[in-house]
Amino acid sequence: MEDRSESIQVRCDKLPGPVIPRTRLQVSFVRICFSILVWTFLIQIVAFGKLWHPHFISNIANRISQVTGIPLSLHVDESIQSTPFLPARNYSSNGYLRVSCNGGLNQMRAAICDMVTVARLLNLTLVVPELDKASFWADPSNFDDVFNVSHFIESLRDEVHIIRRLPKKFNRKHGFTQFAMPPVSWSNEKYYLKQILPLFKKHKVLHFNKTDARLANNGIPLYLQKLRCRVNFQALKFSPQIETLGYKLIRLLQEKGPIVVLHLRYEMDMLAFSGCTHGCTKEEADELKRMRYAFPWWREKEISSEKRRSQGLCPLTPEETALTLQAMGFNKETQIYIAAGEVYGSERRLAALREAFPLIVKKETLLSPEELHLFRNHSSQMAALDFMVSIASNTFIPTYDGNMARLVEGHRRYLGFKRTITLDRKKLVELLDMHQNGTLPWDAFAAAVRSAHEKRQGQPMQRRVNPDKPKEEHYFYANPHECFCEGTNCNGSLSHSNSSQVL
Numbered sequence: 001m002e003d004r005s006e007s008i009q010v011r012c013d014k015l016p017g018p019v020i021p022r023t024r025l026q027v028s029f030v031r032i033c034f035s036i037l038v039w040t041f042l043i044q045i046v047a048f049g050k051l052w053h054p055h056f057i058s059n060i061a062n063r064i065s066q067v068t069g070i071p072l073s074l075h076v077d078e079s080i081q082s083t084p085f086l087p088a089r090n091y092s093s094n095g096y097l098r099v100s101c102n103g104g105l106n107q108m109r110a111a112i113c114d115m116v117t118v119a120r121l122l123n124l125t126l127v128v129p130e131l132d133k134a135s136f137w138a139d140p141s142n143f144d145d146v147f148n149v150s151h152f153i154e155s156l157r158d159e160v161h162i163i164r165r166l167p168k169k170f171n172r173k174h175g176f177t178q179f180a181m182p183p184v185s186w187s188n189e190k191y192y193l194k195q196i197l198p199l200f201k202k203h204k205v206l207h208f209n210k211t212d213a214r215l216a217n218n219g220i221p222l223y224l225q226k227l228r229c230r231v232n233f234q235a236l237k238f239s240p241q242i243e244t245l246g247y248k249l250i251r252l253l254q255e256k257g258p259i260v261v262l263h264l265r266y267e268m269d270m271l272a273f274s275g276c277t278h279g280c281t282k283e284e285a286d287e288l289k290r291m292r293y294a295f296p297w298w299r300e301k302e303i304s305s306e307k308r309r310s311q312g313l314c315p316l317t318p319e320e321t322a323l324t325l326q327a328m329g330f331n332k333e334t335q336i337y338i339a340a341g342e343v344y345g346s347e348r349r350l351a352a353l354r355e356a357f358p359l360i361v362k363k364e365t366l367l368s369p370e371e372l373h374l375f376r377n378h379s380s381q382m383a384a385l386d387f388m389v390s391i392a393s394n395t396f397i398p399t400y401d402g403n404m405a406r407l408v409e410g411h412r413r414y415l416g417f418k419r420t421i422t423l424d425r426k427k428l429v430e431l432l433d434m435h436q437n438g439t440l441p442w443d444a445f446a447a448a449v450r451s452a453h454e455k456r457q458g459q460p461m462q463r464r465v466n467p468d469k470p471k472e473e474h475y476f477y478a479n480p481h482e483c484f485c486e487g488t489n490c491n492g493s494l495s496h497s498n499s500s501q502v503l
Contacts, residue, residue, distance in 0.1 A: 085154045085155055085157065085158075086157070086158035087157075087158060088157040088158060088161070089157065089158050089159060089160075089161075091123050091161075092123065093123060093124060093125045093161060094122055094123050094124055094197065094200050094201065095124055095125070095200030095201070095203070095204045095205060095206065096124065096125050096126075096127060096163075096166055096167075096170065096204065096205045096206075097115065097118070097119050097122075097124045097125070097126050097127065097200075097205075097206055097208065098127045098130075098166065098178065098205060098206070098207045098208070099111070099112075099115045099126075099127070099129045099130065099207070099208045099211050100129075100130045100132070100207070100208070100209050100210075100211070101129050101130065101131055101132055101211050101212075102132045102135065102210055102211060102212055103132060103135065103212055103403070104132075104135075104379065104380070104383065104403060104404075105146070105379070105380040105383040105384060105387070105404070106383070106387070106402075106403035106404040106406075106407045107212050107403045108129075108131055108132060108211075108380075109232065109236060109407060110212075110213075110232075110403065110407060110477050111129075111211035111212055111214070112129050112211075112231065112236065113228045113231040113232045113236070113477070114211065114214055114215040114228065115129060115208065115211055115214075116156060116159070116160055116162075116227065116228075116231045116235075117215060117220075117224050117227050117228050117231070118183075118192055118196075118214075118215065119160045119162075120159050120160050120224065120227055121189055121192055121193070121224060122192060122193070122196065122197050122200065124160075124200065125160075125161045125162075125163060126160055126161070126162045126163070127162075127163055127164075127165065127166055128143050128144075128149060128152070128153070128162060128163070128164050128165070129143055129211075130142075130143070131143055131146065131380065136269055136295070139377075139378055139379045139380050139381075140377075140378070141378050141380050141381055144239065145239060145378070145380075145381065146238065146239060146242065146380050146381060146384060147236055147237065147238060147239060148237040148238065148239055148240065148243075149164070151235070151237045152235050152236065152237070155234060155235045156230075156231065156235050159227060159230075166205065170204070170205050176205070178203075178205050178206070178207045179199065179203040179205065179206050179207065180206075180207040180208075180209050181199075181206065181207070181208065181209065182208065182209055182210035182214075183196065183208055183210075183211075183214040184214070185212075185213050185214055185470075186213060186214075186215070186216045186217070186470040186471075187214060187215060187216060188215075188216045188219050188220060189220060189221065189224070213470075215228075216470065217463065217465075217470060217473055217474065217475060217476040218463065218465050218467070218473070218476070219467070222482055225476070225480065225482040225483070226482060226483055228476065228477075228480065229414065229480050229482070229483035232407075232410075232411070232477065232480075233411065233414055233483075238384050238388065241374070242381055242384045242385065242388075243388070245367065245371060245375075245385060246384065246385050246388035246389070247388070248367075249363060249366060249367065249385060249388070249389055250388065250389055250392045252366050253335065253337060253361070253366070253389065253393075254392075256335055256359075257335055258335065258394040258395075259335055259337055259389070259392070259393040259394050259395075260330065260334055260335065260336050260337070260393065260394065260395045260396075260397065261336075261337045261339050261386075261389055261390045261393040261395070261396045261397070262321065262325075262336050262337070262338050262339065262340075262397050262399070263339045263340060263386075263390065263396070263397065263398035263399060263400075263404060263405055263408070264315075264318065264321065264338050264339075264340045264343060264399055265315040265340060265398065265399050265400035265402060265405075266315055266317065266318060266340065266343050266344055266345075266349065266399070267340060267341040267342060267343065267344060268288070268291065268342070268344045269291075270315060270400070270402075271288050271315075271344055272288040272289075272291040272292045273292060273295075273298055274303070274308065274313070274314060274315070275288075275292070275300070275303025275304070275305055275308060276305050276308060276309060276313075276314035276315060277305040278305055278306065278309050278314060278317060279317040279319060279320075279349075280344075280345070284344070284345065285305075288344075309429055310426075310429060311426060312424070312425035312426025312427075312428075312429060313425075314400075314425070314429075315399045315400035315425075316399040316400075316423065316425060316428065317349070318343065318349045318350050318352060318353045319349075319352045319353070320428070320429075320432050321353060321399055322352045322353045322355075322356040322357070323432060323435070323445075324423065324428060324432075324449060325356070325357065325397070326356055326446075327445060327446040327449035327450065328421070328446075328449060328450060328453065329446075329450070330357070332356070332357060332358055332359070333359070334357055334359060335359045335361070336357050336359060336360045336361070337360075337361055337362070337389055337393065338360060338361070338362045339386035339387075339389060339390050339404075340386070341379070341382075363382070363385050363386065363389075383404065386404075387404065387407075387408065390404075390408045391408060391411050391412065391415070393418075394418075394419065395419045395420075395421065396408055396409070396412060396418070396419070396420045396421070397420075397421045397423070398422070398423070399423060399425075400425075401422070405422075406475050406477055406478035407477050407478070408420070409422065409458065409478045409479070410475075410476075410477045410478045410479055410480055412458060413458055413460075413479060413480075413481075413484070414480065414483060414484070417458050417459060417460060418458060419457050419458055420457065420458035421453055421456060421457050421458075422453075422456045422457075422458075423453070423456075424452050424453065424456060427452045428449065428452070431445055431448050431449060431452075460481070460484065461479065461481070462481060463475075463476070463479050463481060
């Protein structure tokens with residue numbers, strides 16, 4: 001026994017440093033295991049919350065950002081990547097749905113959400129949607145150039161079976177003729193069940209050749225409304241190359257401080273088709289009119305610019321935008337990111353805005369030509385970069401309520417009612433004209449502008465419903481309030497007391 005004890009002692013003496021008692025090792029091991037368990041639990045909670053209630057998690061992050069000044073929205077968005085996919089749903093398919101989206105990026109985005117929802121309602125197999133290549137922008141991008149197609153398919157497999165292409169037996173080369181049609185705009189579930197589903201039983205494959213606004217804003221079952229949100233906020237991730245560059249843009253901006261994104265809708269096509277020429281020279285107005293007449297599919301040709309402007313139907317000019325932002329309290333220290341295409345009139349029209357806000361930047365000034373090279377002449381991919389920055393910004397201000405403005409507004413509501421200032425253009429035009437003709441002093445003008453927008457900053461609210469005029473009711477994707485509430489009752493979470501609070 002003595003020899004064995006001495007042997008053990010000798011071996012211990014050869015170990016470097018003091019010998020740690022066995023009990024301390026056990027305590028350390030237990031602490032490490034407990035820490036691992038706690039962190040694993042927290043990560044799972046965040047992943048679960050992001051999958052089912054991302055606005056709750058994001059709202060916490062937004063609150064922390066407001067208190068600490070540390071932007072957390074980027075990291076919250078990235079946490080979606082670790083969310084596990086659910087098992088595939090087994091169902092007997094009633095046919096194949098092929099869709100050709102029309103319009104710009106955000107019009108197509110909403111359409112994709114609608115078409116997934118239709119496929120779920122009718123138990124169809126959806127072919128990965130085709131993007132518009134023939135419209136004004138002539139963007140040759142395919143679905144997988146803009147969106148992460150694998151994530152799109154796998155993340156929705158528990159709802160809809162999605163395939164990359166039709167089986168060969170349904171191709172024209174094999175003598176098969178697909179039945180093509182545009183669904184009726186703003187249709188409800190009864191239309192699709194009673195009129196569209198029988199067509200699948202007859203033709204097996206249907207090609208929807210127009211997809212904009214083909215599903216109603218309201219009167220849709222709650223589970224389908226929530227599916228629209230799930231597709232929009234979780235399944236439609238941008239492609240890796242877009243996300244990589246988009247996150248770099250966000251990081252560069254966040255390093256300099258809070259971000260105000262100005263969606264300045266003052267591009268040539270916007271002005272031509274809306275007929276809005278306020279502030280343009282006669283030569284510019286004539287050029288815009290010629291462009292409008294050059295496109296036969298644009299039905300409205302003769303437009304009174306001043307009448308439309310007085311009705312609030314024109315985007316604000318850069319000069320009007322500068323005055324409006326100053327009245328709201330933004331100053332020369334405000335970092336403003338312009339999310340838009342080429343401004344009509346170029347730097348001449350931006351002069352007043354730059355003088356008021358010298359810290360104006362765009363993706364073209366933050367990124368090198370080499371980084372943007374692959375995105376040039378691909379309007380949807382360029383718009384996707386602006387979309388990412390708009391979602392992550394501290395404040396988002398659109399000067400016109402187009403598709404991007406409305407989808408970004410809805411996305412920001414979903415992420416915790418982030419501040420989105422929707423401009424009352426009809427009221428602003430009245431105030432701007434009074435100020436510029438000298439009948440409304442600056443202080444009174446600024447006070448009136450702030451008062452008019454006190455409750456237009458992305459607060460919780462119910463959508464306005466107008467069944468007879470769906471174009472005039474609130475757009476589902478601008479305020480998908482069904483996705484902000486628990487269970488099946490959405491009225492309690494959007495009470496009047498909440499709707500008056502600026503978040």
